[in-house]
Amino acid sequence: MSKSHDALEALADQLERSGGDPARIEIVRRAERFKRSWIELGEGLWKLRKQRKYEQWGYSDLHEYCLKELHIKAATIDKLMLSYGTVRDHAPDVLRRDGIARDIPSLEAVDYFARVAPPHESEDGEITTTRRRLDAPPTVLDELRAAVFEQGQSVGELKKRFDPILRPKPAEQDEADLHRKLKSMAERLVEGVQGCPGLTEARVGRVVAMMEALVSDLDELIEEAAPKSKPRKSKPPPPVEVAN
Numbered sequence: 001m002s003k004s005h006d007a008l009e010a011l012a013d014q015l016e017r018s019g020g021d022p023a024r025i026e027i028v029r030r031a032e033r034f035k036r037s038w039i040e041l042g043e044g045l046w047k048l049r050k051q052r053k054y055e056q057w058g059y060s061d062l063h064e065y066c067l068k069e070l071h072i073k074a075a076t077i078d079k080l081m082l083s084y085g086t087v088r089d090h091a092p093d094v095l096r097r098d099g100i101a102r103d104i105p106s107l108e109a110v111d112y113f114a115r116v117a118p119p120h121e122s123e124d125g126e127i128t129t130t131r132r133r134l135d136a137p138p139t140v141l142d143e144l145r146a147a148v149f150e151q152g153q154s155v156g157e158l159k160k161r162f163d164p165i166l167r168p169k170p171a172e173q174d175e176a177d178l179h180r181k182l183k184s185m186a187e188r189l190v191e192g193v194q195g196c197p198g199l200t201e202a203r204v205g206r207v208v209a210m211m212e213a214l215v216s217d218l219d220e221l222i223e224e225a226a227p228k229s230k231p232r233k234s235k236p237p238p239p240v241e242v243a244n
Contacts (some may be wrong), residue, residue: 007071008032016195023053031070037099038107042084087116091149105148108155113148115182116141116166134166176225184216186211 012028015021030044047055049062059065063074071081080139087094087110097104116136136144144162147153153161190211 010067021057022050023051024057027223028070029125031072037104039079039087039095039104042087043095044086045081049081079107079111080101082114082128083107086110086114087149090117090145101136103152105152106155108202109148109153112155112158113144114161116144136166140165176222179218179221179225183215186214186218 008028008031012025012032015025015028027041027044027048030041033040045062045066048065054062054065057065057067057069063077066072066077067074087105090113094104115134140162144158147161151228190208193199193207196204
């Protein structure tokens with residue numbers, strides 16, 4: 001169990017013993033259960049922002065409260081609230097799931113969907129994200145919604161299926177990526193054979209020579225594919241003053 005989880009449990013116990021604000025105790029308990037149900041914590045944070053109760057507890061804003069008391073960073077808080085708002089807008093039935101009879105999609109999968117879904121506006125009129133969105137036609141948005149909320153696909157499966165549509169790479173980029181991967185594999189192979197017992201020096205030497213030649217060829221291909229920077233125009237020399 002992590003130190004932050006232990007700290008939250010101890011804090012919740014202390015607040016209960018001292019008669020702390022029930023809303024404060026509840027949000028701390030939800031933070032404890034974060035790993036099991038991010039939906040609960042997202043909902044709690046949503047209500048907390050609306051009610052601004054953290055100000056009564058001595059914190060200037062929601063991010064400060066979450067970092068100092070819940071040990072959750074601002075980026076995670078933003079992701080939680082954006083994802084909760086996305087579920088509420090695009091798949092409200094998920095909020096009624098218990099996570100047992102029907103699974104709750106992962107935070108990462110919903111966050112991936114949120115990059116494509118129309119920007120979410122909170123009840124106080126605040127847009128909950130300023131991240132660059134990914135454009136998708138309605139048919140792709142519908143397929144992605146089903147993949148996340150009905151099929152329960154992981155973010156890895158979503159990226160493999162939808163990245164080629166949402167984040168297409170130019171052919172040159174695919175080739176450059178392949179060259180870099182092959183170079184890395186060749187370099188690891190050289191390290192491996194040099195440290196492998198049982199291989200003769202002659203065998204190791206031949207493999208190393210072949211891989212070094214391959215790396216050299218790949219370096220040339222990578223350099224050729226790299227965007228060429230425009231040469232700087234040299235400034236003309238200053239005029240020479242001739243003394244009269």
